[in-house]
Amino acid sequence: MDWKKLSTTKITQVYKSIFLNQCYICNAKAQSTLCNSCNEGLPANLNHCQHCKRPTHSADILCGNCQTSRPAYHICVAPYRFEGIIKTLIHSIKFNQGIHYIRPLTHLLSEHLIESYSTDHWPEQLLYVPSHPSRIKERGFCQTKAMTTQLTKDLKERLDKNPPTVPKKNPLKKIKNTLAQHSLSRKERLKSPQSSYQLDGTIAKHVAIFDDVMTTGSTIENCTKLLLKAGAERVDVWVIARTPDKEN
Incomplete structure (x- = not known):
C-alpha cells in the first residue's frame, strides 16, 4: 500500500x-x-447554434454566420451565456481580483467537458488564449492561464486518465495590445487586427483552446487558423460562456 x-x-x-x-x-x-x-x-446556454454555440432563440440550428462562413474549429463547448451570475463572476475575476471564483467556474466547465467527451476523443494538448504582457502587468495575472491551471486540476481529479497536457510555456502569444474586447462594439471587434497572436512552440495533432468568454469568435478563429497552419489536425474550443447578440 x-x-x-x-x-x-x-x-x-x-x-x-x-x-x-x-x-x-x-x-x-x-x-x-x-x-x-x-x-x-446560472444562465445555461440551452438554445444555441450547433457549431459555434452562439445563443439563439431555437435549439439545434446552424446560425447564419456558420452557414455563410463555418469556423475552422471542430467543436465548441460553451455551457453558459455571458450574463447574470456568470458575467458577474467572470468580471469579478478579471477586474476585481476575485480569483477565488476561478474554482467554481472551472469546476462547472469540467462537468460539461466530461459529458461532451463521453463518446469522443479527448484533445492531446490544452492551450489558452493569453492576454498581452502589458495587460497582465496591469491586472497582476493572466486569468486564462490561472483558469487553465485549475481546470486541468479539476479534470485530473475526475477523469480515470490524464487530462490534455498543458505546455510549461504557452505557444500562443499576444503580440499586439489591442483594446479590451468588452469595450468594443461587435462591428469594432470584427475589425480588430487578425495578426494579434503568434505561435512559438510544438503543437499536437488534436488541440483544445481555452478562453473565458467568446463574443464574436474572431479571436478564437484567428488562433484556430494559426494552430491548423502549424500542423494541428483538429482544434476544439472550450469557453465558459458565450455572449448573446444584443437585442436591437
Missing part, C-alpha cells in the same frame, strides 16, 4: 470537508462548489 499517497488523499478530503463545503456565492452548505439554488440560477 502506498501510505504516502493514502495520507495525501486523506488530508485533501479533510481540507475539502472543512474549507470547501460551502457555496462560493451564497456561503450555504454545499457538496460541490455551488449550492443547488445558485446552480439552478
